[in-house]
Structures are given as structure tokens and as C-alpha cells.
Amino acid sequence: SAVISQKPSRDICQRGTSLTIQCQVDSQVTMMFWYRQQPGQSLTLIATANQGSEATYESGFVIDKFPISRPNLTFSTLTVSNMSPEDSSIYLCSVADRGNQPQHFGDGTRLSIL
Amino acid sequence: DQQVKQNSPSLSVQEGRISILNCDYTNSMFDYFLWYKKYPAEGPTFLISISSIKDKNEDGRFTVFLNKSAKHLSLHIVPSQPGDSAVYFCAASRLNFGNEKLTFGTGTRLTIIP
Numbered sequence: 169s170a171v172i173s174q175k176p177s178r179d180i181c182q183r184g185t186s187l188t189i190q191c192q193v194d195s196q197v198t199m200m201f202w203y204r205q206q207p208g209q210s211l212t213l214i215a216t217a218n219q220g221s222e223a224t225y226e227s228g229f230v231i232d233k234f235p236i237s238r239p240n241l242t243f244s245t246l247t248v249s250n251m252s253p254e255d256s257s258i259y260l261c262s263v264a265d266r267g268n269q270p271q272h273f274g275d276g277t278r279l280s281i282l
Numbered sequence: 283d284q285q286v287k288q289n290s291p292s293l294s295v296q297e298g299r300i301s302i303l304n305c306d307y308t309n310s311m312f313d314y315f316l317w318y319k320k321y322p323a324e325g326p327t328f329l330i331s332i333s334s335i336k337d338k339n340e341d342g343r344f345t346v347f348l349n350k351s352a353k354h355l356s357l358h359i360v361p362s363q364p365g366d367s368a369v370y371f372c373a374a375s376r377l378n379f380g381n382e383k384l385t386f387g388t389g390t391r392l393t394i395i396p
Contacts, residue, residue, distance in 0.1 A: 198381065210371070210388045212386070213383050213385075216383070260325055270316055271384060272325075273325030274325050
């Protein structure tokens with residue numbers, strides 16, 4: 169299965185700042201997904217990122233707050249903008265190697281907002 | 283609205299015994315169900331899946347049972363081993379494709395007692 173690298177693995181940020189999280193895959197994949205896991209909660213899909221088109225956001229998530237880039241078939245970034253303590257979460261990217269294979273996840277980025 | 287529910291936040295089982303983790307769902311459109319295992323500071327790892335056309339799928343020590351009429355699935359681990367101690371997430375999607383959105387439960391923390 170694809171190897172997924174996420175950077176940074178963790179960060180502590182100040183309120184009002186922005187952070188960009190990178191997701192690198194060692195093989196080409198059509199779709200990449202960004203999830204959020206708030207403390208004690210389930211994983212929630214933020215958006216789906218296709219190469220060459222705008223990301224598709226789930227209800228409750230907007231592009232201004234979580235802009236996503238997908239410049240090629242092996243890389244994506246998620247930016248968490250104008251952060252507040254409520255954004256303290258683990259952010260994870262996932263991919264599916266082939267259409268009928270289950271999604272594989274990176275190790276996540278643990279983000280704390282002071 | 284929590285469409286996938288894991289009502290037991292934690293479970294402790296003696297080593298060598300059977301571990302049974304439960305999951306309920308409310309959306310009848312879900313067609314494909316997965317279990318992921320998550321260790322601290324790592325991303326979720328795919329464990330086993332089942333399509334709605336089946337009622338059982340087995341892979342080594344892991345068996346997933348699906349009861350569509352009850353909208354209930356369970357993961358059986360037998361025999362349980364100390365390395366099985368982790369958080370287990372149930373997930374569901376509408377189609378049996380990796381590019382489909384996954385809806386997750388809140389997880390069950392399994393502790394295997396040596």
C-alpha cells in the first residue's frame with residue numbers, strides 16, 4: 169500500500185495564525201482526503217481533493233478556513249487559517265491506492281492552539 | 283447526527299479470550315463497512331471490511347459480522363493478544379470504493395490484560 173508522509177507531526181500555534189500541513193504519497197493517487205479528529209471525537213471528513221480541480225468540502229467546512237491545494241497526483245496541503253482553540257485537533261490525510269481498496273491514512277498532525 | 287455509533291468507549295479483555303467490539307449505524311444507504319485500528323501517535327490502520335451483501339468476513343484472528351436488519355456490526359478478535367490493545371474505529375461508506383467518503387464512529391479503546 170502507499171506510504172503517506174505528513175508534516176509537521178505536531179505543532180503548537182498562536183491564536184489567529186495559520187498553519188499549512190503537507191501530505192506526500194509515494195505513488196500517484198487520484199483522490200486525497202483530509203479528516204479532522206477533535207479530542208474525544210470521531211474522524212470527520214473535511215474535504216476531498218482531486219488533482220487539477222477545486223476541493224470538495226463537507227457540510228460545516230469552508231474553503232476560506234481550510235484552503236486545500238492539490239498540485240499533482242502525489243501531494244496535497246491543508247491550511248488551517250485564523251486558528252482558534254477550537255481548531256485544536258489531529259488532522260489526517262488519507263488516500264486509496266486503487267478504486268476498490270480501503271483508504272490508508274498518514275500518521276496525522278497534532279495541532280494545539282494557545 | 284452521529285450516523286455511526288460505537289457505544290462502548292472502552293473494553294478490557296484478558297489475553298487469550300475473545301474481544302467483541304460493537305458498532306451501530308443509522309443510514310440505510312451505507313453499503314460497505316470497515317474497521318480500523320489506531321495506536322497512539324499513528325494514523326488509523328485498515329483491519330478488515332465487509333460488504334452489505336455478506337454477513338461475515340474472516341481474516342485470521344479477526345472476524346466481522348454484519349446484521350443489516352439490525353443495522354449492527356461487530357468485530358471479533360480471538361484469541362486476543364497484548365498487541366491488540368489500541369483504539370478501534372468502525373467506519374461506513376455508501377459504495378465499495380476507496381474513493382468514497384468514510385463516516386466514522388467515535389472509537390472503542392481495547393485493552394488486553396496479560
